[in-house]
Structures are given as C-alpha cells and as structure tokens.
Amino acid sequence: MLRRKQVEERTGLSRSTIYRRMRAGTFPQAVPLGGRLVGWRAADIEQFLENPVRYRAPVPARDDMGGTP
Structure with missing residues (x-):
C-alpha cells in the first residue's frame, strides 16, 4: 500500500x-x-x-441481490 505522499512522488x-x-x-480509487x-x-x-492518459478506474460491481424482484 502506498500513502498519498508516495503516490504524489x-x-x-x-x-x-x-x-x-x-x-x-x-485515477485509481x-x-x-x-x-x-x-x-x-x-x-x-x-x-x-503504464498509460495515464487512457487509464480508467474499474467500475465497482453492483450488489443486485438485495432489491425488489
């Protein structure tokens, strides 16, 4: 794990x-x-x-198990 200062550097x-x-x-979450x-x-x-210009953070998976049918 990297802390903010390390990420900035x-x-x-x-x-x-x-x-x-x-x-x-x-940017990564x-x-x-x-x-x-x-x-x-x-x-x-x-x-x-590796490619800062084209980087896209993965979209978190939605929890579709607990809603209405």
Missing part, C-alpha cells in the same frame, strides 16, 4: 489533481485503511503509470 500529481481524477474515474487514513494499491498505481 511516483505520479508527479498534486493532491488536488489526484482527488479530482479519482472523482472523474481517471483510494482504499480506506481506518479512521482518516487511506492508501493506494501499488499495482493500481503501476497500472495507471
């Missing part, structure tokens, strides 16, 4: 750019670590760095 992106791109789906702490999976950041 590896990607060259600022904090605000990272969070803006996360909202846009063009942070993983909650407890409390206010978050981190990013190193593999996700490496995948992003």
